[in-house]
Amino acid sequence: MDKFVVRGGNPLLGTIKVSGAKNSALPCMAAAILTEDEVILENIPQVRDIETERKLLASMGAEVELGYGRAQHRTHIRCAVLSDPVAKYEIVKTMRASSLVLGPLIARTGVARVAMPGGCAIGGRPIDLHIKGLEAMGATITQEHGYLEARTDRLKGAHIVFDKITVTGTEDLLMAATLAEGETLFENCAREPEVTDLAALLIAMGANIEGAGTSTIRVQGVAKLHGARHRINPDRIEAGTFLIAGAITGGDLNVDCCEPAHLSALIYKLEQCGVRIDVGTDHIRVRSGGDLKAADISTEEYPGFPTDMQAQYMALATQAEGTTIVTENIFENRFMHVQELNRMGANITVQGRTATVQGKTPLQSAAVMCSDLRASASLVLAALVADGETILDRVYHMDRGYERLEEKLRGVGAQIRRMGDVFGKK
Ligand code: UD1
Secondary structure, eight states: OOEEEEEOOOOOEEEEEOOBOHHHHHHHHHHGGGOSSEEEEESOOOOHHHHHHHHHHHHTTOEEEEEOGGGOSEEEEEOSOOSOOEEOHHHHTTOGGGGGGHHHHHHHHSEEEEEOOOOOOSSOOOOHHHHHHHHHTTOEEEEETTEEEEEOSSOBOOEEEOSSOOHHHHHHHHHHHHTSBSEEEEESOOOOHHHHHHHHHHHHTTOEEEOBTBSOEEEEOOSOOOOEEEEOOBOHHHHHHHHHHHHHTTOEEEEESOOGGGGHHHHHHHHHTTOEEEEOSSEEEEEOOSOEEOOOEEBOSTTSBOGGGHHHHHHHHTTEEEEEEEEOOSOTTOOHHHHHHHHTTOEEEEETTEEEEEEOOOOBOOEEEOOSHHHHHHHHHHHHHSBSEEEEEOTHHHHTTOSSHHHHHHTTTOEEEEEOOTTOOO
């Protein structure tokens, strides 16, 4: 298993580029299932979850070409024949977003077998709302041996009010509704930019969708969708992680190729912390003299403060003067980074969904363990200001969602390198 070795103390200076959004690319790749034509996606990030989804689609009979470098992070997907509409456990166990193939598979083929998902260990993470929605659209769903099996002659339009706001739930059912008979009206939808990105692709494929990006989405089903070419949005969570990297190290960093409008909640908080932010059209400059002030956060659905930035923000809070209250409203059990941050010298206590960070405490290097994708990013940020050399184990969590993180950070002055396991274990 690879490790990162990070020596703290350098302010990050220069320009760092943001990749395409993993959480947009995953549903967009699943959307290719809806048509027998070719779907071309650009700005695909080179991360492990994308490779997992490529394998998943290929195992169902799709032709998937994934090209990086000169091929400009492009993928060509053609689901001419879906000979095996099954999402196998061996492939999906590492990635919860695999449930995104459920809706498109049943809409296209009338049958789907999808293993119950794994992914980050951040709470129960059920998919009951996906199931309820598909049932309301006329699918029969059974669960056996860890697999969901869905069947229908053709999905029918329905009126669906989500009990709870769910991002992939909204995406999964939105894809299903594009090929359903008649109109589907969704209420209490997720408004995340990733939903809007997916809807843009679906519309380019011939879907009839109104209201994506708001809490009410209306879809008129069509008989068939066709191929399309689409460019994936920049990754707002990667961009946010870089903003915090600039702020925590007392650096001067230009975060390039991002969409500032998607980062408003984080920018607002960073400004409260005393960080200087200059917003351009597709870049954000972050500057800090290292004199940070505490500012509380409470995670919410978009456009509120993203749960996917909570762990990274907590690393910053350890370096802010005063007490920061961090409330996690989206997932239970999303404080696994706390223990590791405390091992590095942070003073954080957790009670239920609330963490209290007492700052500012100097951080020291330690051997730490990455527990999930965003927790790993939080530990890298802490290591960038820790005294000495921190060794982060299990960086495969990071590789699920951050493209060449160590190379990008090295390019702006961080001392970080990847090290293979000395015993060669995988
Ligand atoms: C997506 C993102 C993830 C992010 C999360 C919240 C992807 C691939 N992942 O995850 O990075 O952290 O949004 O912004 O886009 N819930 C149910 N029943 C369901 C579905 C969800 O109770 O059927 C609950 C969840 O347990 C959680 C909340 O709803 O408490 C929100 O989850 P959801 O928005 O579905 O997260 P994901 O789409 O899995």
